[in-house]
Amino acid sequence: MAGSGGRRIGGAGGGSSKGSRKGSAAGTLVLAGVIALTAVNAGGVGGLGGAGGGGAGGQSVSARKADGQKAAKRGDAEGAWRRFGMRGLRKTPKQAAECVVSSFGRVREYFEANRCSSMDRMLFAVGDAAGNSAVVSVVWVGFAGRGDAAGFKSLIDVHGSGDVRPLGGALLDLGDITFTGRNYGSDRDGDTVVVAEAETVSGVVDAAVLDALAEVAAYLPRP
Numbered sequence: 001m002a003g004s005g006g007r008r009i010g011g012a013g014g015g016s017s018k019g020s021r022k023g024s025a026a027g028t029l030v031l032a033g034v035i036a037l038t039a040v041n042a043g044g045v046g047g048l049g050g051a052g053g054g055g056a057g058g059q060s061v062s063a064r065k066a067d068g069q070k071a072a073k074r075g076d077a078e079g080a081w082r083r084f085g086m087r088g089l090r091k092t093p094k095q096a097a098e099c100v101v102s103s104f105g106r107v108r109e110y111f112e113a114n115r116c117s118s119m120d121r122m123l124f125a126v127g128d129a130a131g132n133s134a135v136v137s138v139v140w141v142g143f144a145g146r147g148d149a150a151g152f153k154s155l156i157d158v159h160g161s162g163d164v165r166p167l168g169g170a171l172l173d174l175g176d177i178t179f180t181g182r183n184y185g186s187d188r189d190g191d192t193v194v195v196a197e198a199e200t201v202s203g204v205v206d207a208a209v210l211d212a213l214a215e216v217a218a219y220l221p222r223p
Contacts, residue, residue: 117142
């Protein structure tokens with residue numbers, strides 16, 4: 001997963017550089033408008049700000065994560081977000097990428113030695129009725145065999161080993177998004193590995209909820 005510092009992800013192809021977060025005010029305003037409409041239609045979905053990550057019927061984050069993963073496995077992304085009192089605001093179409101070009105660090109070296117058969121990336125913007133929102137990156141990486149997939153998951157799960165580059169936030173009118181690698185989830189299904197990361201876009205989303213969103217998103221099947 002990502003190295004110790006945050007990296008700026010920008011542009012349609014992802015791109016990355018070490019540095020501090022540089023959010024886009026214009027992009028945030030665009031998403032805020034979407035959230036405002038969501039709030040009108042949602043009827044007061046519980047917020048997720050604050051230290052406890054409350055809401056969603058008072059369930060613990062771990063319980064909501066388990067339910068969300070079940071929904072994600074069925075391909076029900078909306079059902080998964082609802083477990084956290086959130087709903088999908090925007091998402092990108094699935095976009096194919098070249099593994100070596102779209103990675104760095106030891107992850108890139110792994111691709112050079114064990115070429116992947118496919119890489120598809122998506123971004124999801126999710127939010128609640130209180131104006132708290134997050135962006136979730138999901139990357140599906142396919143290999144020729146289960147062994148290569150297992151080796152890749154073992155490597156990318158190690159902090160500091162490098163990463164696959166998420167799509168840029170500009171695709172959702174969010175400008176630059178810094179994915180720190182702190183809110184991370186992964187899963188392997190046979191010869192496919194799914195890597196997910198999440199970050200706050202507006203308001204306050206509890207760190208435990210962000211991490212759970214990534215761990216839930218990692219169970220989404222390739223669209």
